[in-house]
Amino acid sequence: MSDEPRRDASAYPFQSLFVPFPFVCFSLALGTDIAFWQTAEVMWQNFSAWLLFAGLVFGGLAVLAGLIDLLRVRTRPMRPSFFAIILFLVMLVLAFTNSLVHAGDGWTAVVPYGLLLSLVTFVVSLMTVAASTRKYARLAWRV
Numbered sequence: 001m002s003d004e005p006r007r008d009a010s011a012y013p014f015q016s017l018f019v020p021f022p023f024v025c026f027s028l029a030l031g032t033d034i035a036f037w038q039t040a041e042v043m044w045q046n047f048s049a050w051l052l053f054a055g056l057v058f059g060g061l062a063v064l065a066g067l068i069d070l071l072r073v074r075t076r077p078m079r080p081s082f083f084a085i086i087l088f089l090v091m092l093v094l095a096f097t098n099s100l101v102h103a104g105d106g107w108t109a110v111v112p113y114g115l116l117l118s119l120v121t122f123v124v125s126l127m128t129v130a131a132s133t134r135k136y137a138r139l140a141w142r143v
Contacts, residue, residue, distance in 0.1 A: 022055040
């Protein structure tokens, strides 16, 4: 038996374990903000706050794992582009700001600024996914 499967497993970037969570959490936070805007039910505001918190925690873990991956030689070809890294950090800063806005009480904690920040964070997350998948697609197809 060759060492090829073990070598391939050692090349798996640690950041790939944590990076998807912020995208999911911030997308769902936009959904719960829209639900709060339409219903004024406080439960949706609480869901948004917890989703933002979870996304920030996993985003921080992704940044730490990405720093570890920088030191690993085997993950060098799978590193995201510099532009994707900057977009990911911008997304986290926007989400942190959004979390501070959501820390307020009542309707004004979400509408209009929290909802707007959730939308902008979602759009930046889509841009981040698009920027990072281009490199992986080129690597997979050797283009």
